[in-house]
Amino acid sequence: xxxxxLGIYGxxxxxxxxxxxxxxxxxxxxxxxxxxxxxxxxxxGDLTIGEPLGIEATSDLEGALRxxxxxxxLYAGLAGERHEHAMRGEHAVIDRLxxxxxxxxxxxxxxxxxxxE
Numbered sequence: 001x002x003x004x005x006l007g008i009y010g011x012x013x014x015x016x017x018x019x020x021x022x023x024x025x026x027x028x029x030x031x032x033x034x035x036x037x038x039x040x041x042x043x044x045g046d047l048t049i050g051e052p053l054g055i056e057a058t059s060d061l062e063g064a065l066r067x068x069x070x071x072x073x074l075y076a077g078l079a080g081e082r083h084e085h086a087m088r089g090e091h092a093v094i095d096r097l098x099x100x101x102x103x104x105x106x107x108x109x110x111x112x113x114x115x116x117e
Contacts, residue, residue: 007031007070009061011039014076016048023049031069032057 004027008015011034022029032044034057045053058064065073 003027004072005030005070007033007064007073008044008076009033009073010035010076011044011047011057012076015074018074018076019045019048019053029053029055031055031064031067033061033064033073034059
């Protein structure tokens with residue numbers, strides 16, 4: 001199994017569940033992107049699961065997408081302009097509705113199921 005560096009966008013319930021589920025697993029959270037500037041600079045664990053992870057959150061989506069700090073972005077934010085921007089990036093993106101790979105667009109349900117396995 002390939003160990004992936006994961007970026008997570010969002011701090012709500014979905015992001016919190018992702019952080020909790022990923023703890024102790026083979027993949028590691030290496031970047032955290034938040035929508036609100038007042039959350040930037042805070043520890044992502046404090047913002048989600050209530051304990052530090054040593055990952056400083058940023059509100060700079062563009063910078064995070066260019067940073068190469070993660071292999072896959074798990075998008076747990078709301079739909080809107082930032083969601084659309086993240087989906088057009090260079091990274092593979094998994095959101096609540098679809099998986100998007102650069103230069104290939106959204107995956108069909110059958111292909112998505114194979115990737116998740």
